[in-house]
Every structure is written in structure tokens, then in C-alpha cells.
Amino acid sequence: xxxxxxxxxxxxxxxxxxxxxxxxxxxxxxxxxxxxxxxxxxxxxxxxxxxxxxxxxxxxxxxxxxxxxxxxxxxxxxxxxxxxxxxxxxxxxxxxxxxxxxxxxxxxxxxxxxxxxxxxxxxxxxxxxxxxxxxxxxxxxxxxxxxxxxxxxxxxxxxxxxxxxxxxxxxxxxxxxxxxxxxxxxxxxxxxxxxxxxxxxxxxxxxxxxxxxxxxxxxxxxxxxxxxxxxxxxxxxxxxxxxxxxxxxxxxxxxxxxxxxxxxxxxxxxxxxxxxxxxxxxxxxxxx
Amino acid sequence: xxxxxxxxxxxxxxxxxxxxxxxxxxxxxxxxxxxxxxxxxxxxxxxxxxxxxxxxxxxxxxxxxxxxxxxxxxxxxxxxxxxxxxxxxxxxxxxxxxxxxxxxxxxxxxxxxxxxxxxxxxxxxxxxxxxxxxxxxxxxxxxxxxxxxxxxxxxxxxxxxxxxxxxxxxxxxxxxxxxxxxxxxxxxxxxxxxxxxxxxxxxxxxxxxxxxxxxxxxxxxxxxxxxxxxxxxxxxxxxxxxxxxxxxxxxxxxxxxxxxxxxxxxx
Numbered sequence: 001x002x003x004x005x006x007x008x009x010x011x012x013x014x015x016x017x018x019x020x021x022x023x024x025x026x027x028x029x030x031x032x033x034x035x036x037x038x039x040x041x042x043x044x045x046x047x048x049x050x051x052x053x054x055x056x057x058x059x060x061x062x063x064x065x066x067x068x069x070x071x072x073x074x075x076x077x078x079x080x081x082x083x084x085x086x087x088x089x090x091x092x093x094x095x096x097x098x099x100x101x102x103x104x105x106x107x108x109x110x111x112x113x114x115x116x117x118x119x120x121x122x123x124x125x126x127x128x129x130x131x132x133x134x135x136x137x138x139x140x141x142x143x144x145x146x147x148x149x150x151x152x153x154x155x156x157x158x159x160x161x162x163x164x165x166x167x168x169x170x171x172x173x174x175x176x177x178x179x180x181x182x183x184x185x186x187x188x189x190x191x192x193x194x195x196x197x198x199x200x201x202x203x204x205x206x207x208x209x210x211x212x213x214x215x216x217x218x219x220x221x222x223x224x225x226x227x228x229x230x231x232x233x234x235x236x237x238x239x240x241x242x243x244x245x246x247x248x249x250x251x252x253x254x255x256x257x258x259x260x261x262x263x264x265x266x267x268x269x270x271x272x273x274x275x276x277x278x279x280x281x282x283x284x285x286x287x288x
Numbered sequence: 289x290x291x292x293x294x295x296x297x298x299x300x301x302x303x304x305x306x307x308x309x310x311x312x313x314x315x316x317x318x319x320x321x322x323x324x325x326x327x328x329x330x331x332x333x334x335x336x337x338x339x340x341x342x343x344x345x346x347x348x349x350x351x352x353x354x355x356x357x358x359x360x361x362x363x364x365x366x367x368x369x370x371x372x373x374x375x376x377x378x379x380x381x382x383x384x385x386x387x388x389x390x391x392x393x394x395x396x397x398x399x400x401x402x403x404x405x406x407x408x409x410x411x412x413x414x415x416x417x418x419x420x421x422x423x424x425x426x427x428x429x430x431x432x433x434x435x436x437x438x439x440x441x442x443x444x445x446x447x448x449x450x451x452x453x454x455x456x457x458x459x460x461x462x463x464x465x466x467x468x469x470x471x472x473x474x475x476x477x478x479x480x481x482x483x484x485x486x487x488x489x490x491x492x493x494x495x496x497x498x499x500x501x502x503x504x505x506x507x508x509x510x511x512x513x514x515x516x517x518x519x520x521x522x523x524x525x526x527x528x529x530x531x532x533x534x535x536x537x538x539x540x541x542x543x544x545x546x547x548x549x550x551x552x553x554x555x
Contacts (some may be wrong), residue, residue, distance in 0.1 A: 018383075018386070019380070019381050020368065020371050020375060020381075021375065022376050022377050036414075039414065042411050043411035046408055046411055050408060054397075124409065124412055127370075127372065128409065129371040130413065197322065200319060282373075282374045285373050
């Protein structure tokens with residue numbers, strides 16, 4: 001480990017030689033950044049585990065709540081929609097509502113956790129040099145850990161509703177992956193914006209509520225009248241939720257158009273969120 | 289770890305580094321206030337030049353002391369060397385693995401337990417789980433906090449808090465250790481112990497940057513010292529000479545600067 005050999009390796013996060021120079025408002029070298037990110041992935045896992053523990057989700061009551069809460073919410077919305085429509089959608093609609101609501105909750109939970117991830121990291125950010133993207137990434141992991149048990153709530157409902165079972169259900173995997181990509185992109189975006197606008201968290205709560213009603217959750221995408229068709233295109237969640245619902249409760253393969261649009265939204269938000277976050281993250285220590 | 293070739297090159301090289309903060313005068317920046325301001329075009333940004341053209345180097349295995357009044361830029365300098373704050377101009381080169389004290393981010397979340405804070409801080413600093421497992425008992429033993437490690441850190445006294453941070457930093461065996469105000473934690477006995485530990489570390493083949501208001505420790509432990517005043521480097525010399533000039537300056541500047549009482553006690 002001689003310095004002669006080390007000195008030409010001048011990356012920011014290199015374990016051996018570090019060179020810090022003024023940054024043009026731009027990105028650090030991406031390759032070493034990603035390498036360092038990967039090296040410290042354990043931190044994100046540990047942080048998500050610890051956050052869940054801090055929210056008491058490692059206890060029996062916490063686990064039960066994790067299952068009960070989405071179930072109760074689904075029931076409340078089901079009754080609401082039943083009353084508004086004046087005709088019942090039955091158990092099949094209940095299955096749709098539940099599947100879509102759980103996916104929506106995963107995304108919004110990620111954002112709710114992520115929005116305070118950087119501003120709440122105070123001392124750690126002030127005193128340790130590490131890729132800050134790990135903080136919003138951990139928030140998404142927390143939401144994912146809360147989402148996974150809800151699958152077990154859904155399975156009996158799916159049986160009762162006797163929704164079609166078959167190979168098309170494999171589509172769940174890529175669509176779920178796209179949900180994760182989309183959630184991570186938005187998580188990075190809100191985490192970084194919160195540093196500059198500390199009231200974003202308040203606005204986010206309103207935004208997420210509006211988002212719920214603008215997404216095909218309380219209704220099927222096919223029921224949306226033409227004059228509101230733009231919602232299904234401009235809402236990044238809409239195409240993924242449509243595909244999700246097609247696969248899970250209607251026994252169909254997803255529409256390629258939905259899949260393509262959903263994937264495009266997810267990738268755009270992920271790349272945009274990541275670039276914004278990384279180009280700003282070296283300023284966070286000053287802003288906190 | 290350290291070969292001979294490494295000793296020819298300075299471990300830490302700081303060249304003409306300036307750091308400027310842009311802080312807003314608002315208590316916390318918000319979207320609402322930004323929107324309200326758009327109509328009126330007010331400038332509410334204030335620039336603070338925390339460091340102005342600071343240059344120095346620390347050779348391999350030497351201990352550099354940093355003195356200066358509150359707000360002189362000492363902590364900014366430490367964070368710049370640790371790679372946490374980017375410089376606005378100039379260049380910092382650091383050869384080796386750095387551990388910053390009060391570092392490893394210990395205590396970043398007061399709701400988490402001491403154990404969780406140590407593990408998370410260590411992982412963020414780039415240690416592996418195996419390394420952490422290996423060091424964990426040593427940290428707890430040094431900090432003398434066995435029965436408190438599974439309690440939330442908000443229940444810690446400030447002394448316990450400092451002891452844990454100190455224990456983490458000195459146990460990690462980094463190539464370069466950056467210590468900010470470390471010797472003033474805990475009770476008299478713990479101070480004695482940490483001073484001994486510092487002396488041990490300083491006599492080892494280790495590069496250390498030591499910020500302290502305890503001038504006596506700077507004089508005993510350091511090979512060199514720098515004195516920062518309002519972001520500028522006033523002096524870079526033998527510790528005794530720097531401390532003499534600094535205390536003399538403090539004596540004169542008594543009226544507009546308030547010298548830390550600890551400084552005076554220690555002299």
C-alpha cells in the first residue's frame with residue numbers, strides 16, 4: 001500500500017487517497033460513487049431495520065398492526081366507494097382495491113419516510129463522509145419491509161374472490177420492481193428538496209392525498225371517462241397501477257402500453273431523482 | 289500498514305483552501321417563504337467565509353494541534369479534511385483512512401440505543417460488520433457504558449455521550465485521526481484515561497489532527513500547531529510558540545472576544 005501507487009487514484013471516496021477540490025455544481029465521479037454506495041449497502045439495511053425497531057414493528061403488536069391497518073383502511077374505502085356508487089363491486093372489487101391500495105401505500109410510505117431522511121440525519125451528515133443516497137434508499141427499504149407482510153393479508157382475500165390463478169401472475173415481479181424504482185426516484189427527490197424547503201413535508205401530505213384520488217385505486221382505470229384520460233398519462237403511478245390491477249385481480253396480461261409508460265415514468269423519475277440528489281448532496285452538510 | 293515510501297509524502301496536504309457558507313437568515317428555509325419572496329425580490333442570503341486561504345501539511349505520523357477562538361473555523365477545517373464539506377477553492381489531499389471524532393456519527397439519532405448508533409455510524413463510515421463486531425466490546429469497555437448500550441441515547445448524560453464518541457474514534461485505528469474538543473469529556477478520571485490514550489496514539493505511527501481549547505494538552509501532545517483566527521491562519525509553528533502568541537492575543541483581545549474559560553484554566 002505505497003502512496004506512489006495510491007496517488008494516481010484520486011477519487012472522492014477512495015479508501016486510500018482522498019482529494020477534495022471545489023466542485024463545479026455537478027456530479028462527483030459516478031463510478032467510484034456507485035462503488036462506495038455498494039460497499040456501504042449494509043448501512044441502508046441496518047438503518048431500515050433500526051427504524052422499524054424504533055417504530056416498534058419488531059414486537060407482536062406492531063406486526064399485527066402492520067397487517068390490521070391496511071386491512072381496515074381497505075374496508076373503509078370499500079364502504080365509501082360502495083355508498084358513492086350505489087351498487088356494490090363485491091369481493092372482486094375489494095381485491096382490486098386492496099391490491100392497488102397496498103401498492104400505493106408502499107410508494108407513499110417510502111416518500112413519507114424519505115422526506116425527513118436527510119434533514120433527520122443531522123450529526124451523521126455533519127461528521128461522516130458517505131454517499132448520502134443511502135438515507136432515502138433506507139427509507140424505501142423500510143416501506144418495503146412494511147409492504148411485504150401485507151401480501152399475506154391479500155392472499156386469503158384473493159382466494160375468497162377466486163381471482164384467476166395462472167402464469168400471468170409472474171408479471172407481478174417486474175411490475176413490483178418498477179414500483180420500487182419509481183418510489184426510490186421520488187424518495188431521492190423529496191429527501192433533497194426537503195433540505196431546501198423545510199415545509200415540503202406538510203405539502204407532501206396534501207399531495208399524497210390528492211394522488212390517491214387521482215390514481216386508479218378507488219376505481220378501475222377502464223372506468224375513467226375520456227375527459228379525465230389525461231390523469232392516466234400524467235400520473236406516474238397510473239400506468240403501473242393499471243397493469244398491477246390487470247394482472248392481480250382481472251387475470252390478464254398487462255397492456256404493453258401501460259407497461260411501457262409505467263417503465264418510462266419509473267426510469268425518468270429514478271434518473272432525475274438520483275442526478276438531482278447526487279449533485280446536491282455535498283451541500284447538505286452546510287444546509288443542515 | 290505504513291510503508292517507508294508513504295512517509296515521504298505528507299499525510300495531509302491542505303493548499304490554499306477557502307470555504308464559504310451561504311446561509312439564509314431565515315430560521316429554516318421554506319417553500320412558502322420562497323414563494324412570498326418571489327414578488328419582493330429580497331436577498332436573504334448571507335455569505336460566511338469560514339476559511340480563507342489556509343495552507344498547511346501534516347507529515348506522516350505527526351500530531352498537529354489547532355487552536356483558535358470560537359468561530360475561528362476550526363470545525364470547518366476538520367470537516368473539510370474529512371471530506372464532509374467541499375472547499376470552494378484550493379485543494380485537500382489526504383492519504384489514508386480517516387476517522388473523525390464526534391465522528392462516526394455517533395449519537396446522530398438520540399432515539400436509538402448506544403449500540404445501534406455505534407453500528408450505524410460505523411457502517412456509514414465504511415467499516416464492515418466483521419470489523420465492527422471485533423471492535424464493539426473494546427469500545428464499550430473503554431467508554432465504561434456496559435449497562436447503557438441498549439438504552440436510547442437521549443437518556444445519556446452529556447458526559448456519557450462524549451465518552452462513547454471518544455471510545456469509538458480511538459478504537460477504530462484509522463491512519464488519520466481527527467479529534468475535535470475530545471479531551472474535555474467525562475469526569476476527571478475519564479479525562480485522565482483519555483489523555484493517556486491520546487498520548488499512546490500520538491506516540492504510535494499515526495497522523496493526528498487535534499483541535500482543543502485545552503492548550504496544555506496541545507503543548508504536551510503535538511509536534512506542530514496552527515492558530516486560526518476568523519478563518520485565516522495566523523501562525524504555523526512549534527506548539528509552544530503558537531500557544532504563547534495565542535494566549536498573548538487572547539489577553540489583548542479580551543474585550544471583543546470572549547476567551548473560553550477552559551482555555552484560561554488550562555494555561
